[in-house]
Amino acid sequence: MSAGGQLVLGIETSCDETSAALLRGEHELLAQVILSQDVHEVYGGVVPELASRAHVRVIDEVVDSALRQAGVTLADVDVFAVTAGPGLIGALLVGVAWAKSAAWANDKPVVGVHHMEAHLFAASIEEPRAQPPFVGLLVSGGHTLLLWVPEWGVYEKLGETRDDAAGEAFDKTAKLLGLGYPGGPVIERSAKQGDARAHALPRPMLSTTQTPADPDYYDFSFSGLKTAVATRVRELGAAGRLESETANLAASFQAAVIDTLVAKTMRAVEAKGCRRVLIGGGVAASRALRDALASALGPDGELYYPSPRLATDNGAMIARAGLFRHERGEHADLDLGARPDLPFPGLVGARA
Ligand code: KG4
Ligand code: ZN
Secondary structure, three states: OOOOOOEEEEEEOOOOEEEEEEEEOOOEEEEEEEEEOOOOHHHOOOOHHHHHHHHHHHHHHHHHHHHHHHOOOHHHOOEEEEEEEOOOHHHHHHHHHHHHHHHHHHOOOEEEEEHHHHHHHHHHHHOOOOOOOEEEEEEOOOOEEEEEEEEOOEEEEEEEEOOOOHHHHHHHHHHHOOOOOOHHHHHHHHHHOOOOOOOOOOOOOOOOOOOOOOOOOOOEOOHHHHHHHHHHHHHHHHOOOHHHHHHHHHHHHHHHHHHHHHHHHHHHHHHHOOOEEEEEOHHHHOHHHHHHHHHHHOOOOEEEOOOHHHHOOOHHHHHHHHHHHHHOOOOEOOOOOOOOOOOOOOEEOOOO
C-alpha cells in the first residue's frame, strides 16, 4: 500500500459509458476517463448489443489512458473494482471479465460493485461531509430509489418507482419532443426557455391525502406522466403548435418530475427528522432538481450532490464503493459474474 491509501481501479461498463478511474483512498481521484457511446443516439435509447460491442472495442484503451493520466501502472493497483450489476448483461460482462483477468494476472483482489450503491458514494469523493446519516435519493436512467441511510452499508428502502425510472421519463419525453438523447440535459436546456405553468401535467402518486401508512406514500410513478405528455404532443402537433410549445412542454414536464421527487424526499426528511439529503445518479446532474431540493430543505438543511463528472455513470464511484466493500473484506472470487438484477446490498427494514 502506498502513502495516502489504497489505489483502486474502478471499471464501469453497465450501460452506455465505458469508464475507468484511479482513486487513491476515499478522496484522491488521480484520473478518470469516460467514453460515452454515441452509436445509440439515432435510436433514441441504448441498444444492448451495440453497447457490448463498443465496450469490447474500447475498454483496453480507456483503462490504459486512465493509467497514463494517473502516472501509474496496472502493477501499482491494489484493488480492482468493477460494476457487477445491475445493468445490461452483455455490457456488464465486458467489465467483469476485464477486471477479473487483470486482478488474477496481478495477484490482487477483485470486488464486485452494485452500480446504485456506487451512485450513493459519488458525492462523498469530492465532498467529505457527504456522509450518513442522510436521506438518499437515487435517480438514474434505470432506477429511482428513496433510501434512509443511517450508516454506509445499511440502507432502508422507503420508496421506489412502480414503473419508469426518473431518467427514463426524461429520455422518453425528450424523444416525444424530438429533442434527442440522453433526455435529461436537452430537456433541462429547453425548459429554461419555457414556462412550467403553461401545461397542467399530473403529479402521479402524489396527493395530500396520502399518509405514511399508504404503500405509495414514498413511491414514484412516471409512466402516466409520459403518457400525458404524449397526448399533449399529439394535440399540439395536430394544431400545428408543437414547435412553438416545445419549451413550455419541456418545462412543465420537468417541473412535474421535480415536484414529485422533492415532495417524496421531504416526506422522508420529516419522517426521519434528518435534514441532510444526498442525491445520486444521472438525474442528480439536474440543476433544476438541486435548486428545488435546496429550497425545500431551507437554510438549516444540507444537500449533497456529485459534480457533473461524477453524477452520470463513471469509474470513480465504482472505485469508491469498491474500496468500501474491500475494507469490509468483501472480495469476489474469480467466478464473479455479471448480474443484471443484482440486489441492492445491505437493505434493511420492511421493504428489504
Ligand atoms: O446514472 P446514469 O448516468 O445512468 C444510469 O445508471 O442509468 O443516468 C442517466 C440518466 C439519463 O436518463 C439522463 O437523461 C439523466 O440521467 N440525466 C438527467 C440530466 N442529466 C442526465 N436528467 C435530468 N436532468 C439532467 N440534467
Ligand atoms: Zn448509473
